[in-house]
Amino acid sequence: MKLNLIFLLPALLLASSAMLAQTAYTDTIRVGKGAAMEAEELYNEGVALFHEEEYSEAMQKFNESISIRDDFDLAFYNRGLVKYKMEDYDGATEDFDKALEINPKNANAYYSRGRALQKAGDPEKAMTDYSLAIQNDDKLYLAYYYRGKVNFLLEEYQKAIDDFTNVVNIRADYAYGYHDRGSAKAMTGDVSGALADYQQAALLDPTMYFTYNAIGNLYKQQEKYEDALEYYTTAVRINDTKHYLYSNRGMVLLRLGKYDKALKDFDKAIELNPEYSAAYNGRGNVKYRLNDFEGAVADYNKAIELNPGFGEAYFNRGTSKEMLRDPDGALKDWKKAAELGVEDALEYIE
Amino acid sequence: MYHITRFFIIGFFFFITFQAVAQNVEFTRSNFPNDRSGLREASRNLRRGDRLFEQGGGKYDLALEYYLKAHNFNPKNAWLNYKIGVCYLNSIHHEKAIDFFEEAVRLNVPTLDVYFDLGHAFQLNYRFDEAIDQYRFYRQSLTPQELIQQRDKVDKRIAECNYAKKLVEKPVRVFIDNLGNRINSEYDDYSPVINADGTKMLFTTRRPLRRRPRADRNDHKYFENILETRLIRDRWQTPKEPGRRINTRSHDASAGLSHDGNTLLIYRGKRGGDIHESHWDGEQWSRPKRLHRRINSDYWVSSATLSPDGRTLYFVSDRPGGYGGKDIWQSRRDDRGDWSAPVNLGTTVNTEYDEASVFMHPDGKTLYFSSQGHNSMGGFDIFKTQYIGGRWTEPENLGHPINTPGDDLFFSMTKDGETGFYSTYREDGYGGSDIYMITFLGPEKPLINTPEQQLIASLARPADDIITAEEIEVTPMTLLRGTITDQETEEPLFATIELYDNEEELLLAEFTSNERTGDYAISLPGGKNYGIAVQAEDYLFHSENIDITESMVHREIINDIQLKRIEVGKAIVLENIFFDLGQATLRPESYAELGILYQLMEDNPDLRVKISGHTCTVGGWELNKRLSEDRARAVVEFLIDRGIDRNRLEHAGHAYSQPIASNETEEGREKNRRTEFEIIE
Structure with a gap:
């Protein structure tokens, strides 16, 4: 015989408890423990497992918690985070949707859904969610940060600067906020502002090798090669596993005429990442300077093989082919480079 | 020693x-x-x-x-x-x-x-x-x-x-090519002179051309002779002697050629070295004629070059009045064809060391020459100077790899400036000095290298972007359970249990006991004042008040409930009727239970009931008597207000005359303060 023990009124608004829809009265223990309590306990276990990065186990707990209480917004929210961590961004988005359906004022859920949407490749929707998160919690610096990032990627640099400014106003110790504001400033041509922000970022977090790289790039752009070299070297000292740091340093060493050292850096970059086309291009340039035009062409070939849209490598290969007495080949490469947007190539085609 | x-x-x-x-x-x-x-x-x-x-x-x-x-x-x-x-x-x-x-x-x-x-x-x-x-x-x-x-x-x-x-x-961007073994030999070959478009070349060789060639006693090499070649379909033809009148048994060297290619200046070793002039008439070179004495003098004159208009001659000589060694001089020919007295080009161009092999470019202002001085990297290097604003500019070394630490001489260049010729010693030579072609590649083409940008920190090194909802306080639950039975027979009863939130006057839930065992169980989140109304058909309803407003721990309350059949004389305590302290005013928390009471009267229209008020002993008889009466009346009036006939209702105030518990304890006194409901008909 089945007994319907519970009939919930629609108006029932017991935020953290609910009566269990119990079908078999014999299960007295379960009834006795209390439905809300059990859902909450499962949820807590899930949270603990999540922090231990035991994602499938955490997922299991949240699933159980939700099966007991299907209006438990926090369980949906955290299950969304589990799915996010497991890179199931659509699944995560669904869970955040559900959490927001239950509690439309959950700023964190808007923010997290924004993250999932951005990861799933929908920056515009993500931006909307970041804005909703900020509407519900104007101290949510991460929402500002990632909205700034979307603005940056959409080349809305001034908007990005505004967002990053909010980030550092809320969290003055958030190095990423300074770093990215520095980048946005650099894009608007504010070199000194960019430099100041990068310096602040490096001061707050001295492990940020990419900030030193960014400073190096700024100096290189300003043709201050010795300064650039110093910053790239610091970056490499902090992190000796990043191929692009070696490659970037190789480029200024090349500019400084230190060909042997440049060659070593490009070799190292290629060793760390044999698929890194820029390092082949750079090494080709060193070989060109060392009058090894055939070696240079071989490197440019590899760069183009890895990255068929690499206009600069075509351009440089053309210049090497000229030195190899292959004017037709050179012209062909320069034309291809111009096609791919390398402006310098245009004047050689004439 | x-x-x-x-x-x-x-x-x-x-x-x-x-x-x-x-x-x-x-x-x-x-x-x-x-x-x-x-x-x-x-x-x-x-x-x-x-x-x-x-x-x-x-x-x-x-x-x-x-x-x-x-x-x-x-x-x-x-x-x-x-x-x-x-x-x-x-x-x-x-x-x-x-x-x-x-x-x-x-x-x-x-x-x-x-x-x-x-x-x-x-x-x-x-x-x-x-x-x-x-x-x-x-x-x-x-x-x-x-x-x-x-x-x-x-x-x-x-x-x-x-x-x-x-x-x-900082090498200059050129290709340097040996003109090949058609032009060059194992002997010295040098001093190429060309016309402006670079299609005609005469040069000097020390290879033997005669059956019994003679050697110069000074260096034990064969005397110099001039050879001529033309560029046809990008190939220099096998060189030939430029007719019979040019080469003698002594030194005959190509010293310069006009830009139209029709005036050949020849160095001849006789008389201490003089410059002669020969003209091409379209078929042959004329008999060379010695230049005027003003040019040749008693001194040695070697290389010479004419300005594009043919009026100015630049030449190299060791004549006195120079700045050391051999210098470059110039002379102008007037309308009558007479050469002016030579003028030294001055110290900007000439040095204390030797200058040699002068060549005026068809542009008429750029003079190329060789020198052991200036910033030569060894031996003779080739320099250029320009005549701008009435003076010669500081000579500029043509740079490596054109110039070498050895002797680099006899430079000449086509009008378009893309090709030059000179003689030098290089490893790929055929012996002695050889003639080389220089292809000028123009200014350095930049190599492009764009450094990788990591403009977004969280792309360079992903940040922890997770905001977790943390563990929550588990809501304390009170479990209320028990068995519902008939008071007399102790048979289990199938009853409806209504759960009210007394403060909100809300019916939270309605459930039933087990028909066979009479068991029930309700879990109640802490922090509320609950009212429970238990009803079964033909039984008087039973109410319970469970106040767990303060409860923050889990607990279990066992509460067996006995229901009374609806019969005359059966009375129950209305547990969820509340009054203000010392007053007879019904508190709103009571309305839920009053509603049940009303419903009972409606469902059983024949029922007559009596509502009794009871108090504890605190406060004295008179006061309690009146208070208990007033409170009973208040309940009756509530029901009348809702439409129950006055005749079906009675009320009485008993003060503390009918205690159901001891008045010595607070717990007992609380039980004694009650409202009762009794069926009287």
Whole structure:
């Protein structure tokens, strides 16, 4: 015989408890423990497992918690985070949707859904969610940060600067906020502002090798090669596993005429990442300077093989082919480079 | 004696420096007692070599052959090693000189010249720092008198090495190609002169052209002759003599060609070296005619070039009035064809060293010339200067790899500036000096390298972007359970249980007990004041008040409920009727239960009931009597207000006359304060 023990009124608004829809009265223990309590306990276990990065186990707990209480917004929210961590961004988005359906004022859920949407490749929707998160919690610096990032990627640099400014106003110790504001400033041509922000970022977090790289790039752009070299070297000292740091340093060493050292850096970059086309291009340039035009062409070939849209490598290969007495080949490469947007190539085609 | 001492000191110094002074081995019987025929042969080769060596110039190559044979027999002779070094130094294989000079030093060859020559060998082989070391060592080893004589020469060489280092560091962008063995020979070939579009070339060669060629006694090379070639379909044709009138049995060298290619300036060795002029009439070159005495004078005149209008002649001469060595001069031809007195180009162009091989570009203002001075990297280098605003600009070295540490001479260039010709000594030559073509590649093409940007920190190194909802306080639950039975028979009852939130006057849930066992269980979140109404058909309803507003721990309350059949005389306590303290005003929390009471009256229209008020002993009889009556009346009035007939209701106030618990404890007193409901009909 089945007994319907519970009939919930629609108006029932017991935020953290609910009566269990119990079908078999014999299960007295379960009834006795209390439905809300059990859902909450499962949820807590899930949270603990999540922090231990035991994602499938955490997922299991949240699933159980939700099966007991299907209006438990926090369980949906955290299950969304589990799915996010497991890179199931659509699944995560669904869970955040559900959490927001239950509690439309959950700023964190808007923010997290924004993250999932951005990861799933929908920056515009993500931006909307970041804005909703900020509407519900104007101290949510991460929402500002990632909205700034979307603005940056959409080349809305001034908007990005505004967002990053909010980030550092809320969290003055958030190095990423300074770093990215520095980048946005650099894009608007504010070199000194960019430099100041990068310096602040490096001061707050001295492990940020990419900030030193960014400073190096700024100096290189300003043709201050010795300064650039110093910053790239610091970056490499902090992190000796990043191929692009070696490659970037190789480029200024090349500019400084230190060909042997440049060659070593490009070799190292290629060793760390044999698929890194820029390092082949750079090494080709060193070989060109060392009058090894055939070696240079071989490197440019590899760069183009890895990255068929690499206009600069075509351009440089053309210049090497000229030195190899292959004017037709050179012209062909320069034309291809111009096609791919390398402006310098245009004047050689004439 | 003095010299011996000095050599000893040098030898000692080298002993310390290199720790390897080897023993010189002379070509003597005592050194080779067991190979007399070998020694005889080697000594003969040595003597033959020496005879050629002494003549120098073109004889070095011949001397070398004999020397190498002798060296094969005895590689430890100091002088022989030195002289082989000198032979190589004067060949295109100067890189081979280094080993022999170094060996000569180890064998303690008794001449300081070996250091200077070794320096020169290093210089020619682009080992400039080592060259400088040798030159410095040579200079330090000189006697004061020698130093006075040699200092300028040595310092000049050191300066050349320093210039060379700078020039080599920034090479100019050119291709340099040997014109091939149609043009070049194993002999010296040089001084190419071209017309403006570069299709006609005359040059000088020292190859033998006659059956019995004559050699110049000064350098033991065949006399100079001029050859002519044309460029047809990008190929220089096999060169021929430019007719019969041009070459003589003495020196005839190409000194310059007008830009239209029709006026050839010829150097002839007679009379101390003069310039002659020949014209192309479309079929042949005219008989060369000596230029005016004003130009040729008594002095030596070699290279010459005409301005595009043919009116100005620039030429090289050692005539007096110059700035040292051979200088560049100019002269203008007036309308009558007379040449003006030559004017020295001045110190911007001319140096204390030799200038040579002058060429005016078809643009009429750029003069190319060779010089041993300025910032030459060794021997003659090619320079250019421009006549701008009435003066010659500072000569500019054409740079490496056009210029080398050796002699680079006789530069000329086409009108479009894309191609040049000159003569130099390079490894890929056919012997002696050769003619080379220079292809100018224009300014450096930049190589492009864009550094990787990591503009977004969270892309460079992903940040923790997770905001977790943390663990929550588990809501404390109170479990209320028990069995519902008939009060008299103790049979389990199937009853409806309504759960109210008294404060909110809300029916939270409605459930039932087990029909077979009468068991029920309700879990209640803490923090509320609950009312429970239990009803079964034909039974009086039963109410419970569960106040767990303060409860923050889990607990279980066992509460068995006995229901009374609806019969006259049955009374129940209305647990969820509340009054203000000391008043008879119904509190809103009571309305839920009053509703149940009302519903009972409605469902059973024949029922007559009595509501009784009871109090505890606190406050005295009179007060409690009145309060209990008033409270009972308040309940009755509530029901009448809702529409229950007044006649069906009675009420009474009993104060504390009917206690159901002890009035000695607060718990007991609370139970005694109650409202009861009794069926009277």
